[in-house]
Amino acid sequence: MVKAKKFILKKQFSGAPKPTDVEIVEEELPPIKDGEFLAEAIYLSVDxxxxxxxxxxxxxxxxxxxxxxxxxxxxxxxxxxxxxxxFGWRTHTISKTLTIPFGIIPDFGNLPVSLALGALGMTGNTAYFGFLEICKPQKGETVVVSGAGGAVGSHVGQIAKIIGCKVIGILGDDQKGKYITEELGFDHYINYKKGNVKEELTKYAPVGIDCYFDNVGGDTSTAVISLMNKFGRISVCGCISIYNIGTNNLVNFSPNAGVFIRNELRMEGFMVTRWTERWSEGIEQNLKWIKEDKLKYKETITEGFENIINAFIDMLNGKNTGKAIVKVK
Structure with a gap:
C-alpha cells in the first residue's frame, strides 16, 4: 500500500488565497489494477x-x-x-491511459524534464498558439505583452522577436524588466507600478501598436488598446489583475467600444486545448528554438510539497520570473 499526501480545498478563496484555505491530508491508495499505473509526483505546477x-x-x-x-x-x-x-496537488496518483495534451513526456535530450510544465508543455503551447494563431504577427510590427515577466508572457515576447517584431513588455518589477530586455531581447519594458503605462507606451511605440498579448486585463489593457493601430489584433490569455476580486468582476474590463469600431480591432480569448490536435507541433518548434538558442527559459523553483500553497500565493503576487514550479522532494 502507498500513502499519498494531497492538498484539499478547506475553504473557498475569498480575495487573495491564504495558507489556511487548504490543508494536507493523507490517503491510502489501493493496489493498481490491470490497465493502470502508479505515478509519483516530481514537479508540480502553480498557475x-x-x-x-x-x-x-x-x-x-x-x-x-x-x-x-x-x-x-x-x-x-x-x-x-x-x-x-x-493529477492535482498530490504526491501519488493511480491513473489509466492519458490522452494529449497529457501522457509520456518525449525525450528532451539534456534539458530538464520540468520543462514539460513550462516552455515544452502547456505554457509553451499557450504562448505559441495563442500568439501566432490569434495575433498573426508580421515582421516589423509592434507587439505589446502584459505579464511579460511570467512564463507565458516572456515566451510570447521571444517568439515575437524571432519573427522580427518590436516588443514592449509590461510588468511590475525592474529586475524582471532588466531580465526581459537584457537577456530575452525585448526592446523596452514598462513598470506599471512606477510609471503611466499610456504615456510610456506613447514614447516606446510612437507609431502605435499592432498586436497585444494580454495576460492581465484591467487598466493596463485599456491603456494598451487605446493606442492600437488600424486592424490591430488582441489575444486574451488571462486577466490576473482582477482574479483576487472574483470572476464576477470580469465585466470591469471595458475599453471604449469606439476604439474597436474606429480602428477595426479584433479581440479574441482562447483556451490552449483548442489546438490539441497540433500539440506536438508546438512542443517540437519550441524545443527547436531552445536548441538553437533563440528561445530561453527560466524557472522559479520552490522546494518541498508542503510549500505548494506558498509558491501559489507568491506566483499570484508576481514574485516568480518565468515558470513557477514546485519540486516535490
Whole structure:
C-alpha cells in the first residue's frame, strides 16, 4: 500500500488565497489494477487559472504535474518513464491511459524534464498558439505583452522577436524588466507600478501598436488598446489583475467600444486545448528554438510539497520570473 499526501480545498478563496484555505491530508491508495499505473509526483505546477477555477470544498487542488511511473500494469507506460498529467496537488496518483495534451513526456535530450510544465508543455503551447494563431504577427510590427515577466508572457515576447517584431513588455518589477530586455531581447519594458503605462507606451511605440498579448486585463489593457493601430489584433490569455476580486468582476474590463469600431480591432480569448490536435507541433518548434538558442527559459523553483500553497500565493503576487514550479522532494 502507498500513502499519498494531497492538498484539499478547506475553504473557498475569498480575495487573495491564504495558507489556511487548504490543508494536507493523507490517503491510502489501493493496489493498481490491470490497465493502470502508479505515478509519483516530481514537479508540480502553480498557475493563475487555479485561483479562478471553481472547486468544491474537500476536493484536491487542481494542477499539472510531472510524475515518474513507479509501478505499472498498463502497456506503453513502463516503470521509470515520466508523464505529465492533470493529477492535482498530490504526491501519488493511480491513473489509466492519458490522452494529449497529457501522457509520456518525449525525450528532451539534456534539458530538464520540468520543462514539460513550462516552455515544452502547456505554457509553451499557450504562448505559441495563442500568439501566432490569434495575433498573426508580421515582421516589423509592434507587439505589446502584459505579464511579460511570467512564463507565458516572456515566451510570447521571444517568439515575437524571432519573427522580427518590436516588443514592449509590461510588468511590475525592474529586475524582471532588466531580465526581459537584457537577456530575452525585448526592446523596452514598462513598470506599471512606477510609471503611466499610456504615456510610456506613447514614447516606446510612437507609431502605435499592432498586436497585444494580454495576460492581465484591467487598466493596463485599456491603456494598451487605446493606442492600437488600424486592424490591430488582441489575444486574451488571462486577466490576473482582477482574479483576487472574483470572476464576477470580469465585466470591469471595458475599453471604449469606439476604439474597436474606429480602428477595426479584433479581440479574441482562447483556451490552449483548442489546438490539441497540433500539440506536438508546438512542443517540437519550441524545443527547436531552445536548441538553437533563440528561445530561453527560466524557472522559479520552490522546494518541498508542503510549500505548494506558498509558491501559489507568491506566483499570484508576481514574485516568480518565468515558470513557477514546485519540486516535490
Amino acid at each position: 493563475p487559472y487555479q485561483r479562478v477555477y471553481t472547486q468544491n470544498v474537500g476536493q484536491v487542488m487542481i494542477g499539472l504535474q510531472v510524475a515518474k511511473i513507479i509501478e505499472s500494469k498498463l502497456d506503453g507506460y513502463p516503470v521509470g518513464k515520466y508523464v505529465v498529467g492533470h
